[in-house]
Amino acid sequence: MKVWAVSNQKGGVGKTTSVVTLGGLLSAWGFNTLLVDLDPHGSLTSYFELNPDTIASSVYDIFSAASLDKEMSPTPIIFNTRFQGLDLLPAGSAIATLDRQCASLDGMGLAISRALNKVNGQYDYALIDSPPMLGVLMINALAACQHLVVPVSTDFLAMKGLERMTRTLSMIQKSRKHPLNFTIVPTMFDRRTRASVQSLRYLRENYQEHLWTSVVPVDTKMRDASRAGVPPPYHAPKSRAILAYSEFLEYLMRLERFRSQAMAG
Helix, strand or coil: CEEEEECCCCCCCCCCHHHHHHHHHHHHHHCCEEEECCCCCCCHHCCCCCCCCCCCCCCCCCHHHHHHCCCCCCHHHHHEECCEEEECCCCCCHHHHHHHHHHCCCCCHHHHHHHHHHHCCCCCEEEEEECCCCCCHHHHHHCCCCEEEEECCHHHHHHHHHHHHHHHHHHHHHHCCCEEEEEEEEECCCCCEEEEEEHHHHHHHCCHHEEECCCCCCCCCCHHHHHCCCCCHHHHHCCCHHHHHHHHHHHHHHHHHHHHHHHHC
């Protein structure tokens, strides 16, 4: 099972949209896909019409078991969405308390990685939506994934979030056995605005090594899909943003194949 995380230390850059869209594409292309919500805001969970404030079982249960030095299979708390091949490990609002609860506990940074190992044979891909702040939840997302997607909206405020994110990655790299590969994805690009054009130029000048060469354009169809509670690839498969995400997904798959071949060779 391939595990990808989607993260940025700034909200409103398209993290949840990227997870839902990439997950929807993967399931539409025939891959069994698990979406994992590690954001206390529970936007991914809410997308599928579940309430993070009232949900009975959630990813919080995995951390509760880990705090007692137990490993829990996520299978009982996985929610089967109405879209074939697309499942969800939902977030409960209680995960917002984890940093305070886990501050003195060892080994909590690998709770999600260990849980995903228990369903490794059931899914082709797992996509993690992580919170916009550094803490036990983001650390779990980064520790569990083999590739990190960093959505960056093309506006000036998002550049500061990206700077914080790259500093965090530099710190995380030191504790990993293998380097964490990451790709920056320019999102919400509007070529009509100076801010978008200048922000994209800044990304290309300063982050070229890790930057996807294309962009995800601003597209109202994404908001329509969210309102309908339907992954965008099922709601508007021919929209501009979906075509862009499809290209990006193909790019990620090529990267994975290249890395697999390099490791085998």
